[in-house]
Amino acid sequence: MEMIEWTHSLELGIDVIDHQHHQIVDYINSLTVAIEKQDEHLVFAVLEKLRSYTVDHFVFEEELMLKAGYCEYGSHSQLHRRFEHKVSAMLNDYVSGSDPFGIARKARNFLHIWLIEHIRHEDKEYAVAVMKIMHRQQGWIDTTLRRIFGQPKGAGDYQNNQA
Template identity: 40%
Template sequence: MPIVWDHKLDTGIDVIDAQHKRIVEYINELEIAKQKGDRHLLNDIIEQLIDYTQSHFGFEEEMMAEAGYKFIKPHKKVHELFIKRVSEFTLRSAKGEDIVDELHTMLSKWLINHIANEDRDYAKQVQSMLAKGDESPQAVAAAPQAQGGFISGLLGRFFR
């Protein structure tokens, strides 16, 4: 069953919310690949999901660091554990094991919980930091390529 984005998951940081929505799309693409029975497509989606998620985590961590978020170390640890867990699924899949249903369930539950809890904790501090700068989250989301400064610099570093 696909994940349907619920606006209750919005952090109030448009660029982060857009990234979270893209991760949801990847998770939903896993289900489509399984329905097609396309093992190659499935492995490609898992690889893309891991790559994109690592970029998102790096982006998010830089924002937290810039905002002076005091719980950044435990947040990073949660990210590291997630990447390790998903990488284990990749290895299992490469060995021919059917992991899609288990991976989809784990990703769905983890993402919803992570956004609703851990990400929500840093959101106000990052919003405050962004409000002090010349880049509002709404302006960056509307035209990130046109913005100079902190967020567009991060986008360029983490997403190519």
């Protein structure tokens, strides 16, 4: 299965968001590795981690859009909710599926396509509005990141969280 390569074309130019998107890409690649290893426990652990990190990322992104007064906030948030429902449904299918690796592969392909398309289109559209407020909102950004992710920069290294 193909690994996703992180390239400049996926960057919005907003460091904190680019870092989170890169982290999600790393999780999708970890999922690919887990599927190739045929390690069912690891597949489930990565899927769960991917879901919870992505939900936190969406919360942060939406708060940032609100702070910036971004006019498409409502429709963008709706896309996030639909994505969350889809991922929850896939996790349920995975738990009850007779072919867990087949379902995991489908989930992985969906995540890959959805994320890349979402970054390239909808996320790029909010970048201009958000970039205008970034320089005067560093304090708010640090506090919000700590509240949502429990640590600065929205970091969440999968390996470090496995202890």
